[in-house]
Amino acid sequence: MRLNCVVVDDSTIHRITIAKLVNEHPDLALVGDFSNASETRSCIINKNVDLLFLDIEMPVQTGFDLLDGLKSRPQIIFVSSKSDYALKAFDYAAVDYLHKPITKERFNKAVQKAMDIFQLKKEGVEEEGEFIFVKSNLKNFKVYINKIKWVEAFGDYIKINTEDETHLVLSTMKSFESELPMDKFLRVHKSYIINIDKVQKFNSRFAEIGNTQIPLSRNKKEDLANALNKP
Numbered sequence: 001m002r003l004n005c006v007v008v009d010d011s012t013i014h015r016i017t018i019a020k021l022v023n024e025h026p027d028l029a030l031v032g033d034f035s036n037a038s039e040t041r042s043c044i045i046n047k048n049v050d051l052l053f054l055d056i057e058m059p060v061q062t063g064f065d066l067l068d069g070l071k072s073r074p075q076i077i078f079v080s081s082k083s084d085y086a087l088k089a090f091d092y093a094a095v096d097y098l099h100k101p102i103t104k105e106r107f108n109k110a111v112q113k114a115m116d117i118f119q120l121k122k123e124g125v126e127e128e129g130e131f132i133f134v135k136s137n138l139k140n141f142k143v144y145i146n147k148i149k150w151v152e153a154f155g156d157y158i159k160i161n162t163e164d165e166t167h168l169v170l171s172t173m174k175s176f177e178s179e180l181p182m183d184k185f186l187r188v189h190k191s192y193i194i195n196i197d198k199v200q201k202f203n204s205r206f207a208e209i210g211n212t213q214i215p216l217s218r219n220k221k222e223d224l225a226n227a228l229n230k231p
Contacts, residue, residue, distance in 0.1 A: 001027065001115075001118070001119065002026075002027055002028060002029045003027060003028055003029070003050040003051045003075075003111075003114060003115065003118060004029050004031045004047070004048055004049050004050045004051070005022050005028050005029065005030055005031065005049070005050065005051045005052070005053065006030075006031060006032045006033065006034070006040060006043055006044065006049050006051075006052050006053070006074075007019050007022060007030065007032075007033040007034070007053045008033070008034050008035075008036075008037070008040045008052065008053065008054050008055055008058075008063065008066070009033075009035065009053075009055040009058075009079065010035045010036065010055060010057075010058040010059060011055070012035070014055070014079070014100060015033050015034075015035065016033075017101075017102065018033075018053050018079060018102065018107075019033045021102070021104060021107045022053070025107075025108070025111060027111070027115055028051070028111065031043070031047055031048075031049060032047070032049075035058075036058060036059070036060060036061070037058060037060065037061035037062075037063070037065060037066035037069075038060075038061070040052075040066060041066060041069060041070065044070060044074065049074045050074050050075060050114075050118060051074055051075045051076075051077065051095075051111075051114050051118075052073075052074045052075065052076050052077070053077050053079055053098075054066070054067075054076055054077070054078055054079065055078075055079050055080060056078060056079075056080045056082075056085050056089075057080070057082070063078065064085075064088065064092070067092055067178075070178075071178075071182065073092075073178065073179075075095050075114050075117060075118065076089075076092060076093070076094045076095060077094065077095050077096045077097075077098060077110050077111075077114065078092075078094050078096070078097045078098065079098045079100060079102065080097070080098075080099065080100065081099070081100040083097075083099060085097075090170065090171075091171060091172050091175040092175055093171075093175065093179060095110065095113050095114045095117065096109075096110035096113055096114075098110055117133060120133070120142070129144055129145065129146045130144070130145045130146070130181075131143055131144045131145060132145065132179055134160060134167050134169045134171075135169060135170070136167040136168055136169050137168075141167055143160060143162060143167065144162075145180065145181065145184070146184075146195075146197075147162045147163045147164065148160060148161070148162050148180075148185075148195050149161045149162060149163065149194075149195055149198045149209050149210070149212075150192060150193065150194045150195060150198070150209055150212070150214055151173070151176060151177075151192070151193040151194075152191055152192050152193075153173050153190070153191040153192075154168060156170065157169060157170055157171070158171050158172070158173060158176055160176075161212075173187070173190075173191070173193065176193070177193055180193065184196060184197065186220075186223060186224060186227055187220075188207060188214060188215075188216050188217060188220045188223075188224060189214070189215050189216060189217045189220065190217065191215075192214050192215065194207055194209065194214055195209075196224075196227045196228060198210075199224070199228065202216065202221070202224055202225075203221075204216070204221050207224060
């Protein structure tokens with residue numbers, strides 16, 4: 001198993017350094033290295049990219065801007081000379097945050113995290129369908145996507161309600177929404193994302209999942225109706 005990697009950094013020296021580390025790693029394959037977000041976005045759309053080594057401060061568009069423009073994201077390892085963005089990186093479900101200059105030992109540790117997650121996801125798809133990892137109470141939990149009923153905003157956290165349990169996760173709704181398949185989930189309110197398959201009935205104000213009424217924003221009833229009527 002080898003992960004297809006892309007390196008993004010506007011600094012030629014740092015980009016070459018990271019690309020060299022990728023090429024020397026037996027479990028990584030370099031499919032591209034770029035100095036800007038535009039070229040990177042095109043590569044990710046047209047190629048199978050598993051892992052992105054991403055600088056944050058770049059001209060025109062930042063690393064965060066790049067991720068915001070992607071419908072589907074590979075795993076992300078941020079690379080930066082500043083620690084200021086580490087908390088924000090958490091919102092993008094980053095595998096790791098590497099501080100420049102990067103040592104080979106630290107690089108390999110970050111790669112191993114990505115390898116472990118990739119392998120677990122591969123096994124999970126074969127067993128019970130696609131899943132994601134979430135961190136709750138300082139522990140990582142595997143959450144199967146088809147078991148999620150709805151997600152709700154909870155202050156600085158989100159609450160993930162599944163068929164079996166709930167998880168309180170430090171994340172934004174926007175970030176978590178990007179990890180969910182668009183054809184299965186719908187943001188029906190600023191504070192709620194629902195699994196379309198779990199909706200039992202709805203009206204102009206609420207969608208019902210089990211005994212729970214999920215509020216609908218004024219313009220979301222039609223979107224929900226269209227989603228439910230898709231073949």
